Amino acid sequence: MIQIQAANLDYKELNEKLRETEDDCTIENCCGQRFIATGMAGRTVTIHGVPGNALGAYLNGASIVVKANAQDAVGDTMNDGRILIYGNAGDAVGYAMRGGEIYIRGNAGYRAGIHMKEYKEKVPVIVIGGVAGSFLGEYQAGGVIIVLGLEAEGKRIVGNFPCTGMHGGKMFLRGNCEQIQFPSQVTARAATEEDKKELKEHLSAYCRLFDLDLEAILASPFTVLTPDSKNPYKQMYVAN
Amino acid sequence: MGVEFIYPEFEVIRNDNRCIACRVCERQCANEVHFFNAERGVMMSDETKCVNCQRCVSLCPTRALKIVKSDCKLRENANWQDDTIKEIYKQANSGAVLLSSMGNPKPFPVYWDKILINASQVTNPSIDPLREPMETRVFLGKKPDKVKRDANGKLLCELPPQLELSLPVMFSAMSYGSISYNAHESLARAATELGIYYNTGEGGLHEDFYCYGKNTIVQVASGRFGVHKEYLEASAAVEIKMGQGAKPGIGGHLPGAKIVGDVSRTRMIPEGSDAISPAPHHDIYSIEDLRQLVFSLKEATEYKKPIIVKVAAVHNIAAIASGIARSGADIIAIDGFRGGTGAAPTRIRDNVGIPIELALAAVDQRLRDEGIRNNVSLVVGGSIRSASDVVKAIALGADACYIATAAVLALGCHLCRTCQSGKCNWGIATQRPDLVKRLNPDIGSERLVNLVKAWQHEIKELMGGMGINSIEALRGNRLMLRGIGLTEKELEILGILHAGE
Structure with a gap:
């Protein structure tokens, strides 16, 4: 395990140090350095302190563990791997991610899971332990987004306009979500036993890693959201 | 009836x-x-x-x-x-909504046709390109402001990453999906043979074409289709698509019916699912946000590749370009309102954006005024139709030109403007196997090479006529241009004198 002291490094120097080795790394005193572990594969990077924007962009199989909060654009266009965040995450988590998992213990900002997609065996998963901001899963084209709303009494589990333009994938929100308005092109329904089985698969690693009671979480009702069409704008055009 | x-x-x-x-x-x-x-x-x-x-x-x-x-x-x-x-x-x-294809067909002024090129007479004699060496090679990328030397006075030659072009012409972005496999192969092979670049568009890069990577510009658009580490690594440069001349403010939308077979695999989305790439990148709301995407791509490619930011020519293009030049991008590509497309809403195509000639002149002037012209190279597209258009663009301040409509015409396109139907009888804008095979990549690439080589000869002749033997000496040399039939305001924006002055 290699230790990198990030206190006096700018992001370029820090990332160069990370690239110099192929071993697992711990970054100490991280303080907002951007682009950490961009495109990285096959190793674990543990971060103490707060990493900056675009953490794990284009991530290609590496694991990242953040012991504190993370900032915006975590896992942008991530292809594979796992990002574990013990605190909150900023806006646009998992933008266009196509594979791997992002597990957030706390809350996520605006536009989490926007443009998320899936392809064959690559089905990305985002689990948000707390609540999510507005525009959750905007243009979602694949993959799974789960929001648990733990320790969020009194707070809405998701902000305004979730699922806008959603045309693929699946979303699970804990609770019956009666106060939340969804757009007309998605169907919201209560989770069935079958859905709960799927949820259990996605959540067991999450609960194990964050030391949460899986069964207690699954005991609550969940709302499932799926798009009505994978071609939402099909009838909009006429040839001219 | x-x-x-x-x-x-x-x-x-x-x-x-x-x-x-x-x-x-x-x-x-x-x-x-x-x-x-x-x-x-x-x-x-x-x-x-x-x-x-x-x-x-x-x-x-x-x-x-x-x-x-x-x-x-x-x-x-x-x-x-x-x-x-x-x-x-x-x-x-x-x-x-009315949907059309290819560039704006309306009778707006074509400024290229109202600009005339100079030639030498008696003094500063013209040069005969058939006998004398003429340099059309250009390098795209950030240039240093001054010559730097080390403590011993030795020249420091390290430059930021550059694209080397044998002449200032590249094939601009057309995605696999909007055009066929054989059309892509033709472009890739021609770019390789010519020592220039072609552009994948936002549809990913087919696995068969990774071998042409050193002549490939890969695109990253808001939908990020087919973008992953190997894709970025395979390329010579990465282009962030912010906008397109044919449909500024409008994103890409390839209908699910066209997401079949290889197109699905290359875009890395399931067959039949719409490929939606909206106009806004929802993680970019400012120049600082753009800078973040530019540098995440630089980090992903370890600072070895130039990053291009492509925008449509719109009203405030000079200020926009100034922002991009400060974002860390190495190259700015500007696409004029006559640029082609596989499909665009008619109203947008015919009414939004501005001519590339005016945009280019305004941007080049603004970047010079602000002292940041060397921060970036400028590439312009949006209906560059001939070698003389290229020469005029260079003299107005461009480092290179993007061509696409001219390229598909070379492949056999007859500009019927119905690409959106997917039934292209010339095997270009289609995915139907029986139609795709009508375009033979051996012949297609040869015709593209013919076209660009012919332009290169013409560029050399036009340069020779002006007594210029290196295209670098033509760039931004607006004294070589005169306007004809233009208003004072148009001449002022173009930064050129009227014919006879």
């Missing part, structure tokens, strides 16, 4: 004395215009389906066919013209 009927735009004229009923036209027409009437033993046609792509005309062995514009017209009206009225009918019939 009835109120919904719109009289066909074209008529198929068949010379029965020449027609031998060989049925080639029938087999060649994906729109199913031609059919054989067995009872009467003659070929017939259904003109309502004709798009005037000229495939049947070109392939008819006896030259028995021609397609003409129909003279069945609505009553003349200078305000309510034929097209305008028919567009109303189409929308009343369907309730839908």
